[in-house]
Each structure stands twice: as structure tokens, then as C-alpha cells.
Amino acid sequence: MSSDSGWPNANPEVVQVIEVTPQLPASPDPVENPPWSGRQVAWIGFMLFVMPVVIAPIVLIVVQKVFYKQMSFGEVAQKPWLILAPQFLWFAIMVFYMIGYVEGRFHQGFWSAIRWNWPKRGWLSLIGIGIVTLIALQGMARFLPLPKKSPFDQFFKHPFDAYIFAVLAITFAPFMEELFFRGFLYPVLARRMGMGLGIFFTALPFALIHAFEYKAWAPVLIVFVVGVVVTLVRAMRQSVAASFVVHAIYNGIPIVASFFISGGFRHLDRIK
Secondary structure, eight states: OOOOOSSTTOOTTOOOOOOOOOOOOOOOOOSOOOSSOHHHHHHHHIIIIIHHHHHHHHHHHHHHHHTOTTSOHHHHHTOHHHHHHHHHHHHHHHHHHHHHHHHHHSOSOHHHHTTOOOOSSOHHHHHHHHHHHHHHHHHHHTTSOOOSSOTTGGGGSSHHHHHHHHHIIIIIHHHHHIIIIIIIIHHHHHHHHOHHHHHHHHHHHHHHTTHHHHOSHHHHHHHHHHHHHHHHHHHHHTOHHHHHHHHHHHHHHHHHHHHHHTTTTTOGGGGO
């Protein structure tokens, strides 16, 4: 009689052992983990916001000595284009510097590294946040001791100056501020402190850099609240482009309103 039982590998001397290694789930990456450090962000912030303050008087002196010898330094300093043009040029230089720095040092795509990803949905909600924030803060401003004159009044004396200021205030200024504060600074703070404190300590220096313009605490407080709102949008949507949209809407509505009230900036006396 055959000893074959009909089962494969029934020979007791042949034993097949299969080892199964359990697959552990990979630990998730931190929500915010930028390649740069706080020290590198501080250096970029210094170059972006402190250097213009140092360079501006030098530029004005050179322009006054070369082009406006018959005018005093104070008169030259009141020319809006001499305030806006050097700032625009410096910011443009800094954009190329930041792109080269991130891509050259960390070998990452700049826009993906700072999370400049345009929202695929929820545009109406972003526009609504910008509008509601503006209305709420205008209501809040009624109870605050705001200065009678705005530092931006000087840009609404001539139509050309008003147009230049309008373009910069709606596009380039919020672009640069979102690039640094929500693109570079916030993820470093959130990685170390968490989202809540990260939002607070991103909005705080954002407000303080405007103190040089307003020289009063009430408008700086309003800017701080704006900073909290746009940083919260950045954190929740994981998108610097989303916070830029809210920021641009907030800046843009008063300027667009001024444009229509003044008849295309032709009758600027109507908005004084």
C-alpha cells in the first residue's frame, strides 16, 4: 500500500516555514515641516523689511542731490513715487533672492515649498471672509482712537500716484507680505509651537511692521486682527494663495470704492 496520503508536502521531514513581518503604518509627516529654520527666516525678514528702512534715506539723498537740487530734502521725501518705486524694486529683487535661495539650497520647487497652491474650491468663501473682516473691523474702528490722517493720504493727491498705489496695495503688497509671513514664518512657528500660537506670533510681527507707518496703536491693533484672520485661513486651507486672496480682497474693496467715488481718481477731493 502506498504511503502517499494524497496531501502535498505530507512528508513529515519537509517543513515549510513562512515568516510574516507585520507592516507598521508609516508615521505621518508633521503638518508643517518647512526645510528652512527660524534663523534663516529671521535673515530674510531683516533683508525684506529692515534694509528698505536703512536704504530709503540714502536713495532720497542721492535723488535730491542729483535731480532736485533746488528742493529741500523734506520736499523730495514727500514725492510718492520716491517712496513706492524703491520699495517695489527692492521687493522684486527679494522675490528672486528667495526663489533662488529655496531652490538652490534646499533643492525644492519654491511655490510648492511655501505652499502657494491656488484653491481648487471655496473661492466664494474666501471672498466672503475678506468682506466680512473688512466690515467687522470698520465697525470696530468706530470705538478706537484712530488718527485723523492716514499715512496713505499722500498717495491720493494726484491721479497717477493714486493709480500706482492702488495697484501695489491690491497686488504686490499683499503678495510680499503673504509670501514672507504666511509662506516662510508661519510654518516655522507652527512646527515649534502648534497652530494656535503659530497664528498669534505670525500676526504680531505682521502688525508691528505697520507701526512705522501709522505711529498709533489703534490701527496696528486692526492690522493684527487682519493678520490673525489671514493666518488662520493659511493654516486651515494649507494654502498661502488662499490667504493672499483674502488679504487682497480686504485691501482692495476700499480702494475700488475710492476709485468709483472719485470718478476714476479724477476727483480725489471727493474721498478726503
